[in-house]
Amino acid sequence: MPRLRIQVRGVVQGVGFRPAVYRLALARGLSGTVWNHAEGVTIEVQGGAEGLSDFERALRDEIPPPARVRSLASESVAEIPGESGFRIRASGAGSEIRPVVPPDLAVCGACAAEMDTPGERRHRYPFTNCTRCGPRYTIIESLPYDRPRTAMKAFPLCPDCGREYRDPMDRRFHAQPVACPACGPRLTLRRPGASAMAEGEAALQAASTALRAGEILALKGLGGYQLLVDATSAEAVRRLRDRKRREEKPFAVMFPDLARLLQACEAGEEETAWLTAPEAPILLLRRSGAGPVVEAVAPGNPRLGAFLPYTPLHRLLLAAVDRPLVCTSGNLGDEPMAFEDDEALRRLGGLADLFLTHDRPILRPVDDSVLRVDGDGPTLLRRARGFAPLAVPLAMKGPCVLAFGAHQKNTIALLKGGELIMSQHLGDLTSPEGADLLARTVADLRAFFGARPELLACDLHPDYASTRLAERLAAEWDTPLVRVQHHHAHGAACAAEHGLKGPVTALTWDGTGLGSDGTLWGGEALRIEGPAFVRVGHLRPFPLPGGEAAAREPRRSACGLLWATRGASAPPPGLAGAFDGPDWELLQTMLAKDLHSPVTSSIGRLFDAVAALAGLPARRGFEGQAAMALEFAAGDRAEPPYPWDLKEGAADPAPLVEAVLSDLAAGRDATFVAARFHAALADLALAWARLGGLADVVLSGGCFQNARLTGLVQERLARAGFRVHRHRHFPPNDGCISLGQAVVAAFR
Ligand SMILES: [Zn+2]
Numbered sequence: 119m120p121r122l123r124i125q126v127r128g129v130v131q132g133v134g135f136r137p138a139v140y141r142l143a144l145a146r147g148l149s150g151t152v153w154n155h156a157e158g159v160t161i162e163v164q165g166g167a168e169g170l171s172d173f174e175r176a177l178r179d180e181i182p183p184p185a186r187v188r189s190l191a192s193e194s195v196a197e198i199p200g201e202s203g204f205r206i207r208a209s210g211a212g213s214e215i216r217p218v219v220p221p222d223l224a225v226c227g228a229c230a231a232e233m234d235t236p237g238e239r240r241h242r243y244p245f246t247n248c249t250r251c252g253p254r255y256t257i258i259e260s261l262p263y264d265r266p267r268t269a270m271k272a273f274p275l276c277p278d279c280g281r282e283y284r285d286p287m288d289r290r291f292h293a294q295p296v297a298c299p300a301c302g303p304r305l306t307l308r309r310p311g312a313s314a315m316a317e318g319e320a321a322l323q324a325a326s327t328a329l330r331a332g333e334i335l336a337l338k339g340l341g342g343y344q345l346l347v348d349a350t351s352a353e354a355v356r357r358l359r360d361r362k363r364r365e366e367k368p369f370a371v372m373f374p375d376l377a378r379l380l381q382a383c384e385a386g387e388e389e390t391a392w393l394t395a396p397e398a399p400i401l402l403l404r405r406s407g408a409g410p411v412v413e414a415v416a417p418g419n420p421r422l423g424a425f426l427p428y429t430p431l432h433r434l435l436l437a438a439v440d441r442p443l444v445c446t447s448g449n450l451g452d453e454p455m456a457f458e459d460d461e462a463l464r465r466l467g468g469l470a471d472l473f474l475t476h477d478r479p480i481l482r483p484v485d486d487s488v489l490r491v492d493g494d495g496p497t498l499l500r501r502a503r504g505f506a507p508l509a510v511p512l513a514m515k516g517p518c519v520l521a522f523g524a525h526q527k528n529t530i531a532l533l534k535g536g537e538l539i540m541s542q543h544l545g546d547l548t549s550p551e552g553a554d555l556l557a558r559t560v561a562d563l564r565a566f567f568g569a570r571p572e573l574l575a576c577d578l579h580p581d582y583a584s585t586r587l588a589e590r591l592a593a594e595w596d597t598p599l600v601r602v603q604h605h606h607a608h609g610a611a612c613a614a615e616h617g618l619k620g621p622v623t624a625l626t627w628d629g630t631g632l633g634s635d636g637t638l639w640g641g642e643a644l645r646i647e648g649p650a651f652v653r654v655g656h657l658r659p660f661p662l663p664g665g666e667a668a669a670r671e672p673r674r675s676a677c678g679l680l681w682a683t684r685g686a687s688a689p690p691p692g693l694a695g696a697f698d699g700p701d702w703e704l705l706q707t708m709l710a711k712d713l714h715s716p717v718t719s720s721i722g723r724l725f726d727a728v729a730a731l732a733g734l735p736a737r738r739g740f741e742g743q744a745a746m747a748l749e750f751a752a753g754d755r756a757e758p759p760y761p762w763d764l765k766e767g768a769a770d771p772a773p774l775v776e777a778v779l780s781d782l783a784a785g786r787d788a789t790f791v792a793a794r795f796h797a798a799l800a801d802l803a804l805a806w807a808r809l810g811g812l813a814d815v816v817l818s819g820g821c822f823q824n825a826r827l828t829g830l831v832q833e834r835l836a837r838a839g840f841r842v843h844r845h846r847h848f849p850p851n852d853g854c855i856s857l858g859q860a861v862v863a864a865f866r
């Protein structure tokens with residue numbers, strides 16, 4: 119009788135893979151065994167030739183998600199005479215198991231149905247899960263993935279759960295986080311500084327009543343604490359903004375169900391599929407203008423970050439409140455999200471009126487992911503829950519590299535055995551808490567994946583918290599450190615994501631990053647080939663009075679740009695309103711004396727400057743706000759481009775600035791200026807792609823979060839015969855820097 123040994127790679131642990139294999143074998147009357155090991159899963163099956171070939175087909179076609187079979191390799195082996203039955207061999211703790219770890223997944227249909235059925239033992243149980251859904255990366259201490267090494271170790275299984283856990287035919291077979299009301303985690307409601315006021319269902323109901331009354335709830339979610347408030351109450355939203363010190367940055371909204379989400383937002387087929395997918399990211403959707411969500415949730419923004427309840431707890435709470443809720447990370451300002459109970463009470467005590475918590479520990483913080491679907495596919499803008507720590511094959515061999523990323527929207531990355539593992543989004547590293555989270559994540563990722571980095575990689579910028587940590591660890595571990603220029607990393611990340619091996623032209627447009635000449639870059643065309651790059655195009659630099667402060671004060675960029683193109687002058691009429699009395703003179707003096715006014719070639723800052731000239735809010739805001747306002751102002755309007763003065767790759771914006779000012783003087787509005795400016799950038803992209811002289815062009819950097827700009831550039835270059843590649847699975851913003859650093863370091 120023939121016997122096959124089949125090697126399977128992919129996401130094959132903690133996702134019901136072995137039970138699925140067991141059922142496929144049983145259904146075809148095959149005997150054999152299945153087990154886990156370092157490389158994935160091995161199956162041996164024995165039986166009739168027809169049954170075996172159908173089994174192989176079914177392995178490809180019938181394995182239910184979230185398992186993902188990436189490759190199958192079969193070989194014939196010697197028959198085991200007299201074998202009967204099919205066995206799942208247990209994984210031993212001592213064996214060297216490095217499976218692909220599944221990410222945390224949204225509640226599945228079967229679990230949701232159970233929760234909704236009166237009489238089921240998990241009716242209304244907020245921690246229901248199975249092999250197809252529930253917490254994973256947020257609760258796993260170490261590998262191999264077994265309950266004693268998870269946050270569930272403190273919850274001994276009751277007899278009923280134990281039976282399900284051991285039954286290969288049950289969808290909870292070896293579901294490590296399995297729990298029920300008899301044996302699993304429980305809810306508690308408390309006010310900051312007080313003891314518990316309610317538990318279980320009563321806690322849920324009281325939390326819902328408080329939310330309906332406009333109170334701010336800190337909810338212990340899947341990957342950390344979140345702050346929730348009624349999205350239909352302008353006053354409640356205002357109070358959250360005041361307490362969180364977040365004036366205008368948009369909040370995401372969680373809707374009780376898809377029908378209500380679709381009232382407030384427009385979603386196409388692909389967007390709806392993402393909303394209801396196991397990854398369940400926040401989707402940036404166009405607002406329809408209807409529905410009860412108040413404007414203050416995302417002021418002046420035609421888009422809304424919208425998502426659906428993804429844990430049983432969120433489902434129950436949203437159904438009880440019965441209205442959309444603002445659902446934002448539990449943090450103050452730019453600090454990272456709180457995820458440990460004591461820390462959350464301490465840091466969020468002044469922000470939240472109430473805490474709805476539970477006793478299942480969160481072992482690492484994982485924020486919500488953010489995704490946008492444009493005309494031709496998805497772009498992940500924040501890669502966290504549902505995606506981290508899924509490994510991505512990069513098809514490059516080389517040393518094990520640990521890359522430390524940038525300073526904002528930080529992620530770290532591990533390149534190991536030809537695969538890239540990127541951490542969840544860690545965010546801003548400015549606060550001590552942010553720097554601490556980075557250090558913890560480096561230690562965690564290294565231990566979790568059993569990595570011994572042979573090379574470390576970081577940014578050129580000496581003051582990034584990520585650079586400082588990389589320097590310290592390089593000395594401590596006696597490991598070489600490769601410093602990778604910020605925009606080189608951007609371009610390399612996009613090229614790696616698309617498996618491009620040859621040289622590429624990279625248009626890297628963002629806020630600012632330290633260039634190899636010591637100035638701030640951010641509007642470049644780089645010709646990248648492996649470990650090396652040449653700067654073939656750049657914006658002619660202009661000064662930023664006040665340096666970093668310009669990122670949140672677009673009027674500074676406008677003042678610096680005018681200084682560079684016109685010299686000392688009075689503020690033009692559209693801009694004058696953004697300055698009080700001596701402010702303008704003060705900046706002019708700084709520029710004249712060259713005080714704290716570094717020069718930059720940043721297109722992000724050029725966006726800010728043009729937005730400020732066009733009379734859009736320019737005094738203060740969050741980084742990227744002015745650029746977003748300009749994108750929204752442009753809409754789909756097509757107008758003739760502004761001119762550039764292009765000299766050997768240095769793009770002088772002086773003619774553009776003059777044309778903007780004369781349009782404004784002629785009474786043209788911001789939408790007209792915005793449309794012409796976007797068209798001008800598409801012209802610039804084409805000119806630089808031609809200078810690069812290569813067929814493949816990659817787009818990276820925060821500016822390419824702008825859907826209008828990206829669409830125009832893509833269309834323009836494609837029409838001229840270039841192959842244009844943009845980020846899909848990794849963010850175009852600094853979230854992709856660790857990937858690029860790892861790749862460049864590996865080339866060296
Ligand atoms: Zn489930």
Ligand SMILES: [Zn+2]
Pocket residue numbers: 275276277278279280297298299300301302
């Ligand atoms: Zn139980």
